[in-house]
Amino acid sequence: MEKILTKKSFSKWVKKLESYKIYAPVKNDDLWNYEIIDIPESIQPDYPNTVLSPKKIIFPQREIFLEFKASNEEGLEVKEILPEERPAIIFGVRPCDARALTLTDNVFKGDFEDPYYWKRRNQTILIGLTCNIPPSFDCFCLSVGGSPHSKDGLDILMTDLEDKYYIESLTKKGNQLINLAKDCFEEPKVMDKKDLEKIQANSEIQIKRQIKDIKKIPKKLKGMFDTPFWDKESLSCIQCGICTYLCPTCHCFDINDEVASSAPLKGKRVRTWDNCQFPDFTMHSSGHNPRPDKASRLRQRILHKFQYFVELYENFQCVGCGRCISKCPVGIDIIEVLDKVRDYGL
Amino acid sequence: MVKVEDIKKEAKRILKEGKVKYIIGYKKSTNGLMSVPAFIESPEDVENLIWDPTCVYNLTRFLVDEKRRKAREKNPDERPVGIVVKGCDSRAIIVLLQEKFINRENIYVLGISCETTGVLDEKKLLKKLNGKKAEKVEYDEKDNFIITTLDGKSKVPADEILAERCLECRANFPVINDILFGEKVDRKLDNRFKSLEKIESLSKEKRWGFWKEQLDKCIRCYACRSVCPMCYCDECVVDTINFAVTADTTAEEKAQRIKWVEKSPTTSENFVYHFVRAIHLAGRCIDCGECERVCPMDIPLRFLNKKMEKEAKELFDYDAGFDPDQPSLVSCFKDEDPEDFIR
Ligand code: SF4
Ligand code: SF4
Ligand code: SF4
Numbered sequence: 134m135e136k137i138l139t140k141k142s143f144s145k146w147v148k149k150l151e152s153y154k155i156y157a158p159v160k161n162d163d164l165w166n167y168e169i170i171d172i173p174e175s176i177q178p179d180y181p182n183t184v185l186s187p188k189k190i191i192f193p194q195r196e197i198f199l200e201f202k203a204s205n206e207e208g209l210e211v212k213e214i215l216p217e218e219r220p221a222i223i224f225g226v227r228p229c230d231a232r233a234l235t236l237t238d239n240v241f242k243g244d245f246e247d248p249y250y251w252k253r254r255n256q257t258i259l260i261g262l263t264c265n266i267p268p269s270f271d272c273f274c275l276s277v278g279g280s281p282h283s284k285d286g287l288d289i290l291m292t293d294l295e296d297k298y299y300i301e302s303l304t305k306k307g308n309q310l311i312n313l314a315k316d317c318f319e320e321p322k323v324m325d326k327k328d329l330e331k332i333q334a335n336s337e338i339q340i341k342r343q344i345k346d347i348k349k350i351p352k353k354l355k356g357m358f359d360t361p362f363w364d365k366e367s368l369s370c371i372q373c374g375i376c377t378y379l380c381p382t383c384h385c386f387d388i389n390d391e392v393a394s395s396a397p398l399k400g401k402r403v404r405t406w407d408n409c410q411f412p413d414f415t416m417h418s419s420g421h422n423p424r425p426d427k428a429s430r431l432r433q434r435i436l437h438k439f440q441y442f443v444e445l446y447e448n449f450q451c452v453g454c455g456r457c458i459s460k461c462p463v464g465i466d467i468i469e470v471l472d473k474v475r476d477y478g479l
Numbered sequence: 480m481v482k483v484e485d486i487k488k489e490a491k492r493i494l495k496e497g498k499v500k501y502i503i504g505y506k507k508s509t510n511g512l513m514s515v516p517a518f519i520e521s522p523e524d525v526e527n528l529i530w531d532p533t534c535v536y537n538l539t540r541f542l543v544d545e546k547r548r549k550a551r552e553k554n555p556d557e558r559p560v561g562i563v564v565k566g567c568d569s570r571a572i573i574v575l576l577q578e579k580f581i582n583r584e585n586i587y588v589l590g591i592s593c594e595t596t597g598v599l600d601e602k603k604l605l606k607k608l609n610g611k612k613a614e615k616v617e618y619d620e621k622d623n624f625i626i627t628t629l630d631g632k633s634k635v636p637a638d639e640i641l642a643e644r645c646l647e648c649r650a651n652f653p654v655i656n657d658i659l660f661g662e663k664v665d666r667k668l669d670n671r672f673k674s675l676e677k678i679e680s681l682s683k684e685k686r687w688g689f690w691k692e693q694l695d696k697c698i699r700c701y702a703c704r705s706v707c708p709m710c711y712c713d714e715c716v717v718d719t720i721n722f723a724v725t726a727d728t729t730a731e732e733k734a735q736r737i738k739w740v741e742k743s744p745t746t747s748e749n750f751v752y753h754f755v756r757a758i759h760l761a762g763r764c765i766d767c768g769e770c771e772r773v774c775p776m777d778i779p780l781r782f783l784n785k786k787m788e789k790e791a792k793e794l795f796d797y798d799a800g801f802d803p804d805q806p807s808l809v810s811c812f813k814d815e816d817p818e819d820f821i822r
Contacts, residue, residue, distance in 0.1 A: 163606060164696075164777050181610065184775055185698070194698060195743045270612055271510055342510075369516040371540065374700030375775050391741050405742040411701070413719045420728070427544075462706055462773035463536065464508040464515035 134302040136311060136318040137325055138291075143298070149314040150222060153258075156190060157224040158183050167223060182268040182454060186230040186381035187223050191253045192237065194378075196404040198249070198388070203398040214401075216252045222310070226261045229274045229452040231286035233381030234259070239446045240384050249404070258306050263292040265332055267339050271455030273468060276344040279452050281336035292329055299329045342455070344471050353474055354440040362477060363428040366470055369463040370410075370427050376457035376465070377408035377434065382450045385409060409433045435470060480620065481591055481661040483530040486563070489589060489658055493561055494522045499587050502561035503541050505534040512613045513601055516541065519561075530563075530591060530660075532616050532624065535598045535642065537767040538562055539571040539708040542581055546711075559587045566593055567644060569653035570765035570800025571708045576655075577803045578763075580711060590653025592661030595622070596637055597645025602777070604640045643781060644768035647671050654801055672789045678782055694749045696776040699742070703770035703780055704756060709763045716740065717752050753783065761787040762808025765800040 138146060147155070158180045159168040165183045167190060197214045204210035234254070241247040241254075264272070264281035274280055284290050288307035292299040299321065302308050311318060321329075344350075357363075377383040387407035392400035407414060410430050416422045424430050442450035451467070458466050486504075493499045506517035506527040514533045518541075519525055539562065549555045564572060569590055575581045596618045604613060608628060615627040622637045638646060645651075649671055652663045670676075681689065701717070704710045716739045740755075741748045764784040771781040791797040794817055797808045 162777060163602065195745065368518045368544075369541070371702070371705040373702035373705040373773070374698075375702050375773075378698055378700045379775060387742060389742055391743065403741075403743055405744075407742075411718065416719070458510055460775050462702055462769075464510065464513060466509045469509040 134300075134308050134311060135321050135326075136300040136302070137297050137321045138300050138318055139297045142317040146314045146317040149317075150310065152220070154219050154221040155224065156187070156221065179266060180225070180268065182227065182456060182459075184456075184460075185379060186233060186454065186456075187226055187259070188230070188233065188237070188381045188384075190221070190223060191234060191257060192241075192250055192384065194406045196249050198402045198404060200401050201390075201399070209398070216249060218252075219256065221253075221257045222260060223257060224260050224262075226259045226287065227264060227268060227454065228261050228281060228283040228285070228287070228290070229272075229279050229454045230381045231259050231261050232274075232279050232283055233286075233452045233454070235286040236382050236442075236446070236448060236450055236452070237384045239448075258288045258310060259286060260289045260291060260307075260310075261287040263290060263333060263336060264339075265293055265336055267336075267341075269455040269459055271342055271458040271466075271468075272340050272453060273342040273344060273455060274453035275337060275340050276342075276347050276468075277449045277451050277453045281340060282333040292332060294325065294328050294332065297325075299325060342468055344468055344475075346475055347449070347471070349475055350471055351440045351443045353477065354436055357474065357477060358432070358436070360477070362473070363432040366465075366473070367427045367431040370431055370465055371463060372410045372412070372427050372430060373462060374408045374410055375460050375462065376467075377410055378406060379456040379460055381452060381454055381456075382438070383408060385414075409437070431465075431470075435467070435474070439471065439474075481530060481594070483528065486530055486589060486591070486660055487525050487528050490519065490525045490528055490561065491522045493587060494519070494525065498558070499561040500556045500558045502528075502563070502589070503538045504528045504561075504563040504589075505530065505536070505538075512604075512616065513599075528563075532596065532599045532618055533601075534563075534565070535601070535772065537568045537571060537706075537708060537769050539564065539568050539575065540706060540769070542572075542575065542586065543708060543711045545585075546581065559585050561587045561589060563589045563591060564653050564656070565591055565598070566648065566650035566652050566654065567765060567767045569655050570650055571767060572655055573800045573803050574709060574763055574765060575711075577805065577807060588653065588656045588658075590656030590659045592652040592659065592663060593645070593648070594651065594661050594664045595620070595666070597641045597648060597651065599624070599640055600642040600772075607635060607640055642768055642772070643674060644766050647674060647766070647785075650801075655803075672785065675782065675785055675789060690750075691746060693778050694753055695746055696778055697744060697749045697753070698776060699744045699749065699752065700775065702773040702775065703778075706769045706773045707760075708767075709760055710756070716755060753780075757783045757787055760784050762791045762795075762797055762799050764788060 155170055156167045157170050158165050159170060165180050166185060167183055167187055199214055200212045202210050241250040267281065282290065282292065284303050288304045289310065290301045290303065302311055385407045386404050388402065388404050390400055391403050415424050424433055438450040442448065458468065490502050494502065502519040504517050504519060505514040506529055508515040512533055514529055516536055516538055517527055519528065545560055572588065576583060599616060611628050613626050613628055617625045619625050623634045624637055624640060626633050626635055647668065649668060651666055653659060678686065678689065704715065740751050764787065766785065766788060768781050771779060774780060791808055795808060
């Protein structure tokens with residue numbers, strides 16, 4: 134379904150969506166992030182990339198699985214905690230961040246469906262916004278199969294045409310939202326469609342960074358596991374959690390019991406984000422760690438994204454949002470690393 | 480004025496003569512204005528070295544890596560490592576020497592004086608340029624930065640985009656060095672704790688509110704810890720790695736390891752993490768400001784450490800990072816110390 138929504142009608146439409154929990158990019162001090170808002174008067178179309186992607190809503194950094202407590206009758210009383218039942222809408226999703234969710238979907242389904250992830254995923258509607266201007270200097274979505282107007286994973290894509298939005302509804306869920314307030318929308322004219330095409334074509338030209346010949350990389354990486362390349366590339370890495378925690382596709386997690394009291398026993402089983410750059414990642418209980426140093430940790434990050442994931446799901450585990458580049462405290466640039474991989478030994 | 484050619488000349492010389500095994504310095508990044516750490520091994524690569532206001536990193540952090548790497552090598556190269564330091568960074572070296580974490584003969588210090596300027600705060604610069612991309616930033620020797628963007632050049636008063644630490648800098652020249660670039664320029668500083676005034680003037684409740692709001696943002700990526708040259712512990716209490724065990728650790732022993740902090744980024748756990756870190760840096764932090772610079776959530780961590788610095792000064796007349804022979808703050812007792820519980 135394609136529609137036109139004038140900027141004036143935008144807040145009228147949003148008012149009709151009251152029953153949903155609504156998230157949109159919000160600026161606090163100088164930091165943009167997705168937060169719950171009451172009335173999104175208008176979405177600012179030129180907000181820079183949010184620090185964290187909507188991953189933090191679908192796959193939160195902390196998820197309580199269950200509560201347990203000692204009980205006389207049963208020994209241990211266990212109560213499952215599922216995410217709250219409440220449909221949600223995320224406004225202003227960048228096309229790359231939406232594509233990222235289609236990638237993490239692969240991981241949370243299969244032999245074991247993750248009820249926590251899917252509960253949130255299924256009750257959340259994603260409304261994207263075309264990046265007329267790239268929200269970061271380091272955007273490279275075009276190189277990894279995305280684009281600044283990609284529709285993958287979105288329910289609705291909005292494109293800013295100055296005084297109005299071009300609305301492309303892509304799923305049933307999207308259509309439903311539009312049908313809730315039919316009178317807010319108009320039919321697109323031929324001119325609007327032309328404007329849309331112009332803006333979307335132009336949005337691609339604005340993407341300045343790219344990885345050339347990326348198709349060669351997975352095969353190349355396969356032969357690079359045991360090379361000194363990783364020692365050299367990781368020299369300046371400080372092994373923080375920024376690149377992976379901020380990555381919209383990274384999905385490693387850890388499960389811990391948080392004990393509130395040991396007698397009587399009481400506590401929660403909690404899932405939190407984990408990441409391959411931390412010293413205790415894949416640490417065995419014997420004390421041995423198969424990834425003992427920063428070279429092997431950087432290698433894990435790159436190989437997971439550009440070899441293992443490709444072998445498993447025929448897609449890079451990277452959507453080109455550029456966060457790991459812009460926010461790396463020592464300027465490690467994944468595009469540069471991959472360029473060097475491609476040319477390694479030539 | 481510091482000339483990068485002089486630094487390159489010396490770097491080439493010590494590499495050619497085999498005096499150092501490699502040099503840690505600065506080079507241009509691949510994605511924009513800021514520099515990145517460089518590890519220069521051969522005289523040919525010296526050409527990559529740069530020195531400009533984007534050289535923000537405290538490179539002494541990499542001496543920790545060097546020590547670990549060396550410990551793992553069977554026949555380590557015993558030559559020193561060359562390292563480029565600014566005034567603040569040089570004070571980190573003093574603390575590492577004082578704590579006997581490194582030895583003087585393991586390093587060859589190329590000290591650079593910041594003279595009348597300092598380094599950039601990238602976040603302030605971005606804000607100043609309204610999101611526009613800077614291509615180049617130069618110091619005009621008259622308290623201004625000249626910024627080149629695609630739209631041309633503009634002049635910005637230095638103190639508007641200088642790093643906070645530079646505005647309160649007390650050692651704009653390296654206090655330890657094997658060779659010095661630039662002049663020792665005295666800088667007037669009326670109040671070295673000025674930035675704290677605002678937050679200190681808040682009521683207890685307001686201060687709690689401020690810190691709760693700030694620390695609730697923390698995602699516990701530990702970049703602040705990872706970037707810190709003083710956070711060199713092999714095992715940190717906040718990692719589950721402190722459950723680390725050997726092949727001989729029994730199941731009972733493993734079960735008894737105390738988990739000090741949960742991985743969950745909740746208010747209480749975040750506070751524990753940041754308090755532990757602040758306390759462990761008291762009398763050690765030399766205010767290089769790296770923790771605050773790297774924080775992706777813009778948490779003003781420098782206030783915490785600056786406050787500890789002030790406490791150390793006011794209570795014990797203690798200054799970190801000037802004298803490698805002074806005993807460390809938390810492991811010595813002087814007769815003049817205010818508390819007498821220990822007597
Ligand atoms: S953000 Fe940079 S320094 Fe931190 S772990 Fe990733 S690559 Fe290393
Ligand atoms: S704090 Fe001082 S020594 Fe350090 S960069 Fe700033 S001016 Fe230079
Ligand atoms: S760098 Fe910032 S977000 Fe990361 S652990 Fe430190 S305070 Fe928290």
